[in-house]
Amino acid sequence: MKSKTRFNKLWLIPLGLALLAGFYYLPPVHSRLAWRVDELRTKIIYYFNPPSEAVFQPSGEAALTIETAIATVRAEYMMTLTPQVTATAMPTTGPTPTPTVTSTPLPGSVILPGVKYVDQHERWNYCGPANLTMALNFWGWPGNRDDVARVVKPGNGNLRESFIDQGKDDKNVMPYELVDFVNEETEFRALLRNGGDENLIKRMLAAGFPVLIEKGYYKDTKTNTDWLGHYLFTTGYDDSRGGFIVQDAYLRDANLKPIGKDMLVDYATYQYGWREFNYLFMVIYPADRENEVQTLLGPWSDEKWASQHALELAEKDIQTLTGNDLFFAWFNRGTSHVALQQYVDAATAYDQAFALYSKWDVEKADRPYRILWYQTGPYFAYFYSARYQDVISLADTTLNETISKPTLEESLLWRGRAYYMSGNTQAAVDDYRAALKVHVNWVPALQALQDLGLQP
Numbered sequence: 001m002k003s004k005t006r007f008n009k010l011w012l013i014p015l016g017l018a019l020l021a022g023f024y025y026l027p028p029v030h031s032r033l034a035w036r037v038d039e040l041r042t043k044i045i046y047y048f049n050p051p052s053e054a055v056f057q058p059s060g061e062a063a064l065t066i067e068t069a070i071a072t073v074r075a076e077y078m079m080t081l082t083p084q085v086t087a088t089a090m091p092t093t094g095p096t097p098t099p100t101v102t103s104t105p106l107p108g109s110v111i112l113p114g115v116k117y118v119d120q121h122e123r124w125n126y127c128g129p130a131n132l133t134m135a136l137n138f139w140g141w142p143g144n145r146d147d148v149a150r151v152v153k154p155g156n157g158n159l160r161e162s163f164i165d166q167g168k169d170d171k172n173v174m175p176y177e178l179v180d181f182v183n184e185e186t187e188f189r190a191l192l193r194n195g196g197d198e199n200l201i202k203r204m205l206a207a208g209f210p211v212l213i214e215k216g217y218y219k220d221t222k223t224n225t226d227w228l229g230h231y232l233f234t235t236g237y238d239d240s241r242g243g244f245i246v247q248d249a250y251l252r253d254a255n256l257k258p259i260g261k262d263m264l265v266d267y268a269t270y271q272y273g274w275r276e277f278n279y280l281f282m283v284i285y286p287a288d289r290e291n292e293v294q295t296l297l298g299p300w301s302d303e304k305w306a307s308q309h310a311l312e313l314a315e316k317d318i319q320t321l322t323g324n325d326l327f328f329a330w331f332n333r334g335t336s337h338v339a340l341q342q343y344v345d346a347a348t349a350y351d352q353a354f355a356l357y358s359k360w361d362v363e364k365a366d367r368p369y370r371i372l373w374y375q376t377g378p379y380f381a382y383f384y385s386a387r388y389q390d391v392i393s394l395a396d397t398t399l400n401e402t403i404s405k406p407t408l409e410e411s412l413l414w415r416g417r418a419y420y421m422s423g424n425t426q427a428a429v430d431d432y433r434a435a436l437k438v439h440v441n442w443v444p445a446l447q448a449l450q451d452l453g454l455q456p
Contacts, residue, residue: 112235174374200298213281277375324360429449
């Protein structure tokens with residue numbers, strides 16, 4: 001009789017699980033717990049396969065002669081390398097640089113008024129949307145972070161998916177995607193440059209223009225572990241306190257309360273993290289203030305000059321930096337060469353960077369194994385140098401060893417292109433379609449399929 005009673009109560013188990021699942025997916029609960037569940041899953045995967053141990057070893061071998069390869073690749077793919085190339089790897093000459101920007105001394109302190117703080121939490125990978133929203137809201141744009149994300153990280157296109165889960169697998173929004181959003185979806189304007197410096201940021205701020213930078217960031221600054229790429233909205237500076245005033249969308253206290261509003265970051269710390277992204281910066285501004293922005297930028301108004309300047313900064317850093325920092329200097333050199341379309345020189349620089357990466361001193365800091373999540377210059381360099389196997393190997397390392405799920409659309413796209421150039425068309429098609437599952441209607445992947453006469 002007792003066994004029969006126990007049997008009759010077994011139906012409570014699936015009912016309890018169903019109720020638990022239903023409770024978990026209630027928006028207030030899901031927003032607080034989902035990231036913890038995902039973080040636990042990732043930690044388990046990384047425990048058995050530590051991503052910091054993954055090391056890419058370039059072969060340095062080109063599939064064809066360089067001249068033939070570049071001519072062939074450009075002819076077949078120039079139309080497919082859309083926004084990413086246009087924004088970061090094919091600079092166009094801008095207005096004639098202003099010889100002298102201004103002789104007016106900069107004030108000792110500037111704190112821009114009217115900044116509306118936006119955090120990135122209760123969403124997945126919202127650093128880009130949150131920071132761009134702050135930059136646009138500053139100028140009166142009425143939208144919010146979800147309006148930005150709907151365009152720049154739409155996920156798989158499932159309209160029934162809540163914003164809490166939308167674009168979950170899209171780990172990063174590239175700078176060119178943010179710039180394109182401003183220029184194509186709003187009445188404002190945005191520009192992107194490499195090679196910025198502290199005085200330029202101050203000059204922009206003193207004239208009333210906040211600046212968005214991308215920087216390296218260690219999640220645990222005490223132990224230098226868990227390196228990430230991070231956007232930082234810069235809205236002021238104070239020389240008396242020795243730092244920039246920033247809006248950090250990520251930081252929270254022990255009670256999960258955002259604490260990144262109006263933070264002071266000392267100049268040395270700001271510079272250190274900024275260097276890890278080749279001193280990249282973005283300026284968002286009203287269209288009718290275009291001339292004012294160009295004048296303030298001075299020589300940086302010319303994208304090619306800015307890329308050449310970034311190259312010179314990287315070369316100086318190579319002469320002065322040591323240890324782990326030297327890796328970023330060589331990586332920046334490669335990135336600058338890519339921006340100048342000097343792909344063979346870029347590939348050589350990246351080879352040196354990856355050689356240093358393999359010797360990284362893990363006692364001082366964890367390897368920045370996520371770097372290809374944010375910076376895809378090596379794919380450009382190796383692809384346009386006809387080193388297709390290196391593109392494939394680098395993408396394999398990135399997709400299979402540095403992330404819990406292979407959901408980096410840029411890595412999938414470049415591996416697909418390299419597969420195609422190596423004669424493996426089906427593998428290329430599979431990668432293009434996989435990229436579209438991460439970022440629906442992503443133009444480069446769509447065009448790659450259309451060039452083959454295929455649908456997504």
